Ligand SMILES: CC(=O)N[C@H]1[C@@H](OP(=O)(O)OP(=O)(O)OC[C@H]2O[C@@H](n3ccc(=O)[nH]c3=O)[C@H](O)[C@@H]2O)O[C@H](CO)[C@@H](O)[C@@H]1O
């Protein structure tokens with residue numbers, strides 16, 4: 001397993017362009033199955049999860065190429081609706097195949113998905129939505145078979161605004177007969193991007209970005225060319241890293257409105273932020289101030305995917321902060337690792353009580369999941385001395401060569417890969 005070695009204590013400085021969004025690209029790649037022919041997607045980041053999705057699509061019979069951020073995907077010779085178990089288990093987003101396969105083949109054979117260990121992550125809302133559309137679902141052990149001769153539009157109410165369930169239902173409903181309404185839908189920008197892509201393919205769908213999405217089923221969709229939105233979580237990670245290292249960074253190709261909750265939090269911490277169209281400048285010259293209370297919640301509130309990174313900033317802040325995680329019950333595992341670097345954090349149930357310290361110290365730490373790993377990299381950049389971050393494959397799920405990105409901002413960071421035994 002690769003390791004990152006960081007010599008900390010240097011402020012980040014410089015300019016960086018932000019990669020395309022993993023969480024938009026993954027459902028959009030799955031949605032490409034809905035049309036027969038060649039779809040071209042631009043700004044698709046080079047990530048482990050994208051490689052897994054492309055491998056699944058190849059197993060299903062697609063021809064897929066990915067170079068320089070452009071994916072071309074030919075879906076004309078799809079030959080199976082059965083996703084292999086070993087690929088399903090490699091990430092959570094494999095579940096996005098269920099809606100499109102059901103829609104295109106009338107059948108999807110999948111397994112319980114894998115992914116980071118951040119909570120139970122049930123799929124009951126995905127399955128209920130598909131059942132509401134008329135699918136019959138058979139669950140045997142970890143295998144799930146969904147079948148429907150015909151999907152029929154209906155009124156769906158999500159008990160929780162699940163991002164993935166909203167997206168799966170949208171993809172199943174676009175070619176269902178009649179009108180589907182998704183109530184209490186998630187409102188994340190990646191859902192708006194999926195809607196824009198589906199419209200480009202010829203779907204009739206409105207409401208993404210609000211809590212009610214309405215889909216009028218169409219008979220067929222056509223392939224298209226589409227550009228993925230910038231990754232708000234990668235942008236947020238860099239913004240926090242700039243602030244935690246007391247640096248000054250300019251981010252290009254962002255969508256600042258997608259980051260308004262983070263910008264609000266950073267400004268409350270005393271970080272200077274200026275915005276000019278799609279450019280964000282972060283200046284973190286002063287010691288951050290503590291923030292009394294941050295609670296993670298569905299968009300547009302503060303995102304769970306930035307919770308661990310912001311906790312590093314608060315660990316260095318002047319005063320006591322509270323961070324409450326309400327989305328995933330197992331998403332505070334970075335606290336133990338940060339404590340090994342000198343952070344003073346106490347966890348009670350789903351809340352972290354963070355007493356800021358003036359300095360973190362380098363240590364050998366383990367990335368327990370994607371964003372926990374990103375947080376440890378930020379801690380390493382801000383800390384005094386050398387930090388070794390292990391289990392980097394988690395970070396590679398969501399950041400396109402994180403060390404290259406940070407080197408461009410002046411960080412001293414290197415990746416070490418084990419030498420294979422022959
Ligand atoms: C690829 C992608 O877009 N991943 C994002 C997506 O994950 P994902 O789509 O998995 O997140 P959800 O919004 O579905 O999950 C939120 C909560 O709902 C629960 N739940 C979800 C579905 C379900 O059927 N039953 C159920 O109980 C989950 O366990 C979790 O506690 O949104 C999360 C919340 O913003 C982000 O952290 C992830 O980065």
Ligand SMILES: C=C(OP(=O)(O)O)C(=O)O
Pocket residue numbers: 023091092093115116305370371398
């Ligand atoms: C939890 C995340 O992703 P996924 O849903 O793909 O596991 C994430 O991007 O932080």
